Amino acid sequence: CASNGATQEEDDEFAGVAERELYEEARGSLERRNFTAAITRLEALDTRYPFGNHAEQAQLELIYAYHESGDWEASRAAASRFIRLHPSHPQADYALYLRGLSSWQAGRFSLERLKLIDISKRDLGASRDAYTDFSELVRLYPSSQYAPDAQQRIVYLRNLISRHELHVADYYLRRGAYLAAVERGRWVIENYPEAEASRDALAVMVEGYLGLEMRDRAREVLEVLIDNAPRHDQLRGRTFEPRHVSAQSLSA
């Protein structure tokens, strides 16, 4: 058999280069936004001088380089590794923010911008990860410079996720699985109370309870709906018009 002990030549490219010089070259490539070159140098730095002076800074810039070159997975992995290795590092919030941004990008869709498809009707996947990353950032580093931007993205993502829940609830109302619809509504109210979709969640619960012929529970939820969203489109004053369930309207 061909012996596979071939000597890897290309590694030696950085053999003689000292740690400082390698780091300068990497920064240079970053400035020139030549990310692939920057990535190879930063990776070499990471394996060659794992405990050198520039180790932590190199790992941070590696996360940024991956993100800018569109490699969301690698960027997330590098960020998680950095947070695990240096939890109390002054720039840990930056790493967490970059990780959130990578998931955000991974969750987006070209078709979504064309409004051709409504991604809240599909598997949100990476958008869920982005939501948890940004929430963690806001919780752990409220005063971080990235917190305000993260907060805005949280609001957008929260609506996306709760609208997904409501699509499912709507299906179960049409299908006749009323208990399932009520529980989906409850899930939005418990997990995403601030989302504006939570008003629709209340309406779903009212209609679900009507389907289950539990008018007493329906009335309890109706009162909360009226307080929170008097002008909800299924409300005529204090009477609730069911959309799918064949039951009389309910007035609080």
Place this chain on the structure above:
Amino acid sequence: CSYFGVYKRDIPQGNLVTAGMVEQLRPGMTRDDVVYVMGRPLLEAPFDANQWDYVFRLEEAYGDVEQRRVTLTFAGNRLVDIQREGDLEQGIEMRPSDSIGPQVEGTEPFSVNPELQPE
């Protein structure tokens, strides 16, 4: 099933509650004792953690709808009130879904192609 009616399936929803279970309940029992007898309710009361609704609804594919409900009220950890609605005596006959169901329109592969020549 009616000869020309659309193929339907039963729609079960909620906890299977029987009279036998409810008889075992005694006021004063703790929540854990209740859970041991009834299992955990699928439907907690919307805004009041002290009320548990054990609801079971079965909309039969070609039959009517059967509905039963037991609402338990707790004071702190103790059971204080049991409300029952619907006929709990009758056994629940859950027909296991015996088959995978009909093929979705148009997913039959290559079975019959529209004829290219004229009829």
Place this chain on the structure above:
Amino acid sequence: CAGNKVEPQYPPKALSNFEERAELASVWSQRVGHGLGRANYPIAPSRDGDTLFAADERGRLAAFNADDGDRQWQVDLDVPVSSALTAVAGDIYLGTRNGEVLALNQRDGSVRWRARVPSEILAAPQPNQQLLVVQSVDGSVTALDRASGEERWSYSANRPSLTLRGTGTPTVIDPVTFAGFANGRLVTLDNRSGQPLWERRIAIAQGRSDIERLVDLAAQPVLAPDGRLFITSFNGRLASLEATRGEPLWAIDYSSYHTPVLVGDFLFAVNEAGHIHALDANNGSEIWRNTALEGRSITSPAFADGNLVFGDFEGYLHLINARSGEIVGRHRVDHSGISVRPITEGRRIHVLADDGSLETLDIQ
């Protein structure tokens, strides 16, 4: 292409020429069935008085007149014979790979009795006045009544996960049985009860892999008339003990799975590489050594007329002068190879080749 043929540790040496001093003349030759079979079972023949008994792996047993090779009788036992034969006092004893022991009549090969031991038998059953002691592959030693085959007692030793092919052969005298096991220990059993009297560790397992930890006592302990015991072990030591209480007399580092030959004060042994050594039986010091047959998978040594007799994997018979250690004679018996020890009587040598051809020669 990962070279699936195992490169041997000791590649076989080519035959060197030598000065022939003992001429080997063939007396008669015969054939016994199909020989030792694919698994090369050690079915050595046995001689009692003027008759030579030999068998093959499929159960054919024959008796030959030792002088002219005349086939006196032949039977087909239809049992998978797997051990060497023992012919003594009118009986022939043999073991099979299904753990069956057969006692047969020397007159006509008829079966006197059958018995069963726990597993495959590779060592020749060893008799004394009352018992027939049989060692089997699962590490147990069973004593049967020689007349009826009923089990008297049985002893079993623990076994390592990997052992060397072949088991030790017990040495049985009336009061005791000396048995070597795969765990490197020599045990002496009281023939009345099978209880161990004393136990001595001959080889100690060290090293990492199962191979390095092989310490089998795969040969037969040699009991000298003066009460000294000599025992070889694999990856271990060649030791001499005092037979009654097992006190160690001397021991040298020596890896062998062959039974040595004691002639007077000379102990002739063969190590795992196929080097032949003559040692002083009193202190184990080396007198001479001959490495000409290295790697040729030679048999245990036999002794005839002042010469050591060996068979090898290419079917050659070698004579080595016991005093000088020089090769003095060679004769090719059969291309199929010789792996069981030749039987010697005075100047006469009986050799069974692996394919069942049986030849008798005399040293001129």
Place this chain on the structure above:
Amino acid sequence: QSFEVSDIRVEGLQRVSAASVFNAFPVSARDRVDDRELAEATRSLFATGMFEDISLARDGDVLIIQVVERPTISRLNISGNSQIGDEALRQGLRQAGLAEGEVLQLSTLEEIQRELEGVYQGQGRYSASIETSVSEIDEGRVQVDVTINEGAVARIRQINLVGNRDFDDDTLRDVFELNDRPGRLFGWFSQDEYSREALAGDLERLRSFYLDRGYVNFNVDSTQVSISPDKSQIFITVNLNEGRQYRIGDVRFVGDLQISEREARDLLAVEPGQVFSRSDVTTSSEALRARLGAEGFAFASVDGIPEVSVDGDAVDLAFRIDAGRRAYVRRIEFVGNTTTQDEVLRREMIQLEGAPASTESITQSRQRLERLGFFREVDVETRPVAGEPDKLDVTYTVEEQPSGSVSASVGFSQSAGVIYGVGLSQSNFLGTGNRVNVGAQRSDTFTSVNFGFTDPYWTLDGISRGYNFYYRETDYEDSDISTYSTDAYGAGINFGYPINEITRLNFGAAVEDLTIKTYRDTAQEIQQYVLDQGEDSQALKLTASWTRNNLNRGIMPTAGNYQRLSLETAVPGSDAEYYKVRAQARQLFPLNDNQDWALKFSGEVGYADVVGSDPYPFYENFYAGGLGSVRGFTANTLGQLTTPPETGGRDRTMGGNVLMQGSAELLFPLPFIEDRRSLQTSLFLDAGNTFLTSCYDVPDSTPSSCSSGVDLGDLRYSVGVGLSWLTPVGPLTFSVAEPLNDESGDDTQFFQFSLGQSF
């Protein structure tokens, strides 16, 4: 005695940063420390594994830490390994701490050597040896070379079974996968390579063999593995104790059964008196568990315990049932459907949220998702909800695959010549689950454009609604149909729904505008018809069909049957009011258990007639002959012949308003073709023809050879061999057929084939 440290200096650093040393050394300037604390600090610095040796010195109150850095491995070469892949080996070494960029610890090197040798021993490579060497590149960085000599696998020379009485060695050795002979193909597929795991697997197979035949007390007392002195051959001796064969005594259930005992007994694969078999017991327990799962007891556990009864020859069976709590499904999630909408998957679910969990429904729901054809892979996973043991969350993970095609095709069919076609067909348009297909075909004899849209779930119960629009311009100038052409365009709407698992109903309505074009040598019957009825006709057609498909497979079925009844009427107010009834049936009988031999009978009858006195519109006639009808006769040429115009021209058929055709086929497997699902060959006997219940008028003086009425004697027969093959391009069908009773006017064809259309 302790002293106050004024400053700390580190000496001997090459590549490790001072900062790393300081934050790993728990003593800092201005601390008051004694010897014990210093020793403690050194130990924690050493624990980082970065340094070979650490020593402390004092220069007055300044603490000096002298370190010798451990070299880091900058290159790791592995050679000689082929049994264990490079990747797997590097992964293993990385876990053991030996990788590029890691610090080199000599202790790990020995440990790795021992571990690797152990792995090779486990594979029976007893003569394997591993050497490691470390060479300095420059100070502080080293190269590590690991050279492996895997040696060869010891070959099994003999497997000896001791103690088997009721089964002989050969039968038992077949149960073994290990073998003591090299493979027949010069040792290529030899199974005589020894490995510990392989032997353990074989002993387990031996146990199952005996336990499946009633030997409840079977036991392997001991196994001996021994190796020849030259380490090339392995001998295996297995000492087994068969014990006695047992029959089943009484069978009882222990624990809360949840279903009736009678029903439970029906599910069992064991009955009293039968020879005990462990696999039967396992299948019975599995059947019971699945039944309980369907009842909502997702956590049920059932195990069959054999109890050897005291009288010794029967074994009683106790099925211990623990139904566990009834489980409910809380949430169903879908992962991976980044294009397909959630509802398209959720509407296939048989299991609902907030309902009793049924393992059967959960699995069947996965099968329904697979049957959609949108996903390459569908996996399902159920996990209990934390803190609420009787609630489950179910997650379906799907891997989407393109579910349609944009095709530009060049087809060929004898009746239509070369067909240029372009088409888009999507069965999951933009993930909505709707079917869209747009197609345009252009050939010598016709041009057609069609557009179709179907929503399979117009209602949640699965009533489908579809529209279609088509435009067709045909010109039979030189094809075999009579020499006229019809242009048509129209639109239709169609509803369909299942009434049970295998039967569907479809209803539809369509409007059509049709124009007949005649030519110089158009048959006289047609010219007469156009004279009487005019060349243009509009019609409103209502269609209905009943289809029962019980075939075992969509493509190349080998068992089951299929029936279809369809009715088409042009309602009053249309130019030609007619009705057309058509009945098809297929029945297959598999002849052997792997179903590659089968008998296939198929038949079709059609009858069409006019309401009122007008003649039946000839362009709606049935045609027969060719592939899918009576092979061996040219397509669409069977039936009454038309009378050619005086100026001459070939006489052709116009089809007929009665159709009868059928065939009996023997499906047989081609040798050395494994994939039976995409290739089927058959010997066939076809029969069929079209008839006219009343002949068409011809101009009074011209003689017409048409004879009306159905005469079974006119049926044409043919025998031959057919093959249909599902190629990546599409289904290819061809046949070689010999007509049996063709008459002078018939147009026969020995070899016929078609690509892109299955019959």
